[in-house]
Amino acid sequence: MNDPRPIHPVVLCGGSGTRLWPVSRKTRPKPFLPLIGDTTLFEQAVGRVAGDARFGAPIVVAGAQHTDLIEAQIGPAREHRLIVEPMGRNTAPAIALAAALLPPDDIMLVCPSDHHIADEAEFRAAAVAAAALAQDNWMVSFGIAATHPETGYGYLHRGEELPGGFQIARFVEKPDLERAKAYLASGEYSWNGGIFAFRAGALLDELKAHRPEMAELVAKAVAEGSDDGSRFYPASEPFAAIDGDSIDYAVMENTGRAAMVPADMGWSDIGNWAALQDAMEQDADGNSVRGTADLVDCRNVMASSDGPRVSAVGLEDVCIVVSGDEVLVTTRDGAQIVGKLPGAVNQ
Amino acid sequence: MNDPRPIHPVVLCGGSGTRLWPVSRKTRPKPFLPLIGDTTLFEQAVGRVAGDARFGAPIVVAGAQHTDLIEAQIGPAREHRLIVEPMGRNTAPAIALAAALLPPDDIMLVCPSDHHIADEAEFRAAAVAAAALAQDNWMVSFGIAATHPETGYGYLHRGEELPGGFQIARFVEKPDLERAKAYLASGEYSWNGGIFAFRAGALLDELKAHRPEMAELVAKAVAEGSDDGSRFYPASEPFAAIDGDSIDYAVMENTGRAAMVPADMGWSDIGNWAALQDAMEQDADGNSVRGTADLVDCRNVMASSDGPRVSAVGLEDVCIVVSGDEVLVTTRDGAQIVGKLPGAVNQ
Numbered sequence: 001m002n003d004p005r006p007i008h009p010v011v012l013c014g015g016s017g018t019r020l021w022p023v024s025r026k027t028r029p030k031p032f033l034p035l036i037g038d039t040t041l042f043e044q045a046v047g048r049v050a051g052d053a054r055f056g057a058p059i060v061v062a063g064a065q066h067t068d069l070i071e072a073q074i075g076p077a078r079e080h081r082l083i084v085e086p087m088g089r090n091t092a093p094a095i096a097l098a099a100a101l102l103p104p105d106d107i108m109l110v111c112p113s114d115h116h117i118a119d120e121a122e123f124r125a126a127a128v129a130a131a132a133l134a135q136d137n138w139m140v141s142f143g144i145a146a147t148h149p150e151t152g153y154g155y156l157h158r159g160e161e162l163p164g165g166f167q168i169a170r171f172v173e174k175p176d177l178e179r180a181k182a183y184l185a186s187g188e189y190s191w192n193g194g195i196f197a198f199r200a201g202a203l204l205d206e207l208k209a210h211r212p213e214m215a216e217l218v219a220k221a222v223a224e225g226s227d228d229g230s231r232f233y234p235a236s237e238p239f240a241a242i243d244g245d246s247i248d249y250a251v252m253e254n255t256g257r258a259a260m261v262p263a264d265m266g267w268s269d270i271g272n273w274a275a276l277q278d279a280m281e282q283d284a285d286g287n288s289v290r291g292t293a294d295l296v297d298c299r300n301v302m303a304s305s306d307g308p309r310v311s312a313v314g315l316e317d318v319c320i321v322v323s324g325d326e327v328l329v330t331t332r333d334g335a336q337i338v339g340k341l342p343g344a345v346n347q
Numbered sequence: 348m349n350d351p352r353p354i355h356p357v358v359l360c361g362g363s364g365t366r367l368w369p370v371s372r373k374t375r376p377k378p379f380l381p382l383i384g385d386t387t388l389f390e391q392a393v394g395r396v397a398g399d400a401r402f403g404a405p406i407v408v409a410g411a412q413h414t415d416l417i418e419a420q421i422g423p424a425r426e427h428r429l430i431v432e433p434m435g436r437n438t439a440p441a442i443a444l445a446a447a448l449l450p451p452d453d454i455m456l457v458c459p460s461d462h463h464i465a466d467e468a469e470f471r472a473a474a475v476a477a478a479a480l481a482q483d484n485w486m487v488s489f490g491i492a493a494t495h496p497e498t499g500y501g502y503l504h505r506g507e508e509l510p511g512g513f514q515i516a517r518f519v520e521k522p523d524l525e526r527a528k529a530y531l532a533s534g535e536y537s538w539n540g541g542i543f544a545f546r547a548g549a550l551l552d553e554l555k556a557h558r559p560e561m562a563e564l565v566a567k568a569v570a571e572g573s574d575d576g577s578r579f580y581p582a583s584e585p586f587a588a589i590d591g592d593s594i595d596y597a598v599m600e601n602t603g604r605a606a607m608v609p610a611d612m613g614w615s616d617i618g619n620w621a622a623l624q625d626a627m628e629q630d631a632d633g634n635s636v637r638g639t640a641d642l643v644d645c646r647n648v649m650a651s652s653d654g655p656r657v658s659a660v661g662l663e664d665v666c667i668v669v670s671g672d673e674v675l676v677t678t679r680d681g682a683q684i685v686g687k688l689p690g691a692v693n694q
Contacts (some may be wrong), residue, residue: 022658030447165682203486206559234477262671270484293690294688294690296681296684296688297681305674306671307672307674308669308671308672308674309673309674309690310676310692311369311673311674311675311676311677311685311688311689312675312676312677313675313676313677313681313682313684313685313688314677314678314680314681315665315676315677315678318662320664320674320676322655322674324655325654325656326655326656326658327652327655327656327657327658327667327669327674328658328659328660329657329658329659329660329662329665329667330658330659330660330661330662331660331661331662333661334643334644334660334661334662335660336662337567337643337660338658341643341658341660342641343641343656343658
């Protein structure tokens with residue numbers, strides 16, 4: 001038996017992170033910010049599998065407006081391939097572009113670049129398990145170990161056991177709190193974190209079966225695209241014509257071969273400031289600070305500043321964010337609607 | 348009977364306003380800031396009696412570090428006299444300096460410059476009533492109409508009636524909440540707002556009687572002082588030797604002739620950010636904004652910014668202040684201790 005072929009990380013860079021405004025902005029969105037630690041989420045996504053011979057060089061899929069950020073953050077020495085989308089069409093076309101550029105029997109590991117994963121060794125172990133299932137033509141999702149009854153995520157219901165994983169019996173859209181609590185208590189549900197492994201040819205076959213028009217337009221965009229050696233530019237006209245959709249809707253919920261590998265790896269989608277606070281280091285009072293801050297009589301307060309000192313008194317469950325010419329102060333509950341604030345909308 | 352002599356406003360500029368940090372700073376303290384409206388509290392203190400023939404040109408008592416601010420804010424055309432204290436020694440010596448420079452039979456109206464008074468006509472009416480009592484050698488305090496059971500102020504208990512006012516039966520230090528409520532309910536108590544009227548000679552006589560050493564050192568500082576035409580500089584050595592004290596402790600609580608005139612004039616000492624919020628215009632949700640702010644799902648929130656936009660979500664009873672390189676977020680209750688924050692202390 002030969003060594004398995006390297007797993008190709010496919011790093012998606014579409015997350016806008018408007019709920020992390022004012023730090024996340026159109027010109028420098030969430031993946032390219034050092035939200036946790038000193039490296040950006042994109043750097044973490046690429047670095048998570050770097051230096052491990054089981055993984056190949058990353059394929060990065062991004063919009064033209066972010067190529068400079070990507071080249072700067074990936075480092076000039078690191079081998080990679082960049083697919084430059086002429087416009088965003090959601091995750092299914094982005095993943096299909098990468099699949100079409102790979103040999104059909106190669107395995108792709110789809111990694112969003114707007115998530116944080118604390119335990120990288122566990123991530124790699126799950127990726128290898130997922131790759132093995134993908135080799136057998138399973139469409140494999142990471143089943144993130146649920147830690148609380150989150151109502152903002154999709155859930156995966158485990159079905160029959162597979163080697164290193166499970167079939168997915170059912171996809172559940174964002175549940176209400178009562179159901180989320182029941183899912184958590186049952187132990188049979190995981191979060192759908194948007195991390196996938198596919199055999200490239202199998203993914204394209206499934207897309208052809210369930211979204212034939214999309215598959216055709218992607219194939220055309222690739223056939224008519226151009227390659228300058230390090231960057232691939234899909235043809236704009238067919239790509240623009242795609243009716244965009246997520247990989248979950250286009251493939252995962254339709255295929256008969258949906259599988260999952262369990263992954264308990266300190267995952268967070270850092271979906272808003274409260275989620276970021278949860279992923280940050282906290283002191284004995286539950287407070288978290290980035291930059292300079294004096295917190296007096298405060299509990300569960302997050303302060304993040306790119307310059308000015310933050311002084312806070314008597315607050316509980318509040319996030320304070322200072323970035324450039326914007327100051328945001330929100331309750332943890334209010335963090336959900338930050339993306340709809342005038343400042344975030346009218347950038 | 349001759350027309351009464353003009354009343355001399357004596358404007359004291361000692362208020363540091365550390366609880367209004369970070370807007371109020373050592374280099375530009377509270378009196379010299381436009382906290383309410385477009386004019387500064389100092390400008391309001393001077394302007395309150397300007398253009399009214401019953402009042403003379405202001406005498407301003409201030410430290411050397413603030414003379415430039417005063418000259419800039421009083422305007423070059425406005426007649427005034429400036430007494431430059433070599434150092435702060437509390438209100439009794441400051442008032443005595445002004446008294447010593449006036450003819451003994453002239454009336455002085457002592458006005459702090461760190462208060463806001465909404466109803467200026469009512470202020471002037473009370474001042475004229477106070478001046479009439481002062482002419483009869485009463486030591487007259489303004490008795491501010493109490494509007495809530497404030498525990499941070501001193502109270503004046505009304506005694507026997509006088510023409511246009513009352514004797515003061517008793518001075519009460521900051522009461523606890525229960526007593527403050529009882530005072531408010533009784534209708535017999537007013538707040539001591541630090542506004543006074545004295546006949547200059549009578550004030551000096553009382554000081555001699557109750558603080559003979561202070562009176563002697565003030566007399567010496569004046570005798571050995573220098574005058575450059577517009578500014579008077581008390582001699583530094585005797586003034587430095589004064590054991591500083593407030594006019595309340597040094598004179599008002601010791602004299603047998605303490606009186607008060609009632610004054611219901613929209614007074615606020617703007618003692619902290621919550622007090623400023625109360626004095627600002629509020630929208631239907633009780634929110635107040637200075638500068639640019641988007642307040643969503645907020646109640647009783649104050650946002651003040653000298654530049655950056657403030658965006659707030661879901662907050663209640665919180666003050667947000669952005670000033671230069673400092674951002675303050677405090678509950679209304681916490682506003683009391685802002686002066687003790689590291690940023691305020693280590694200026």
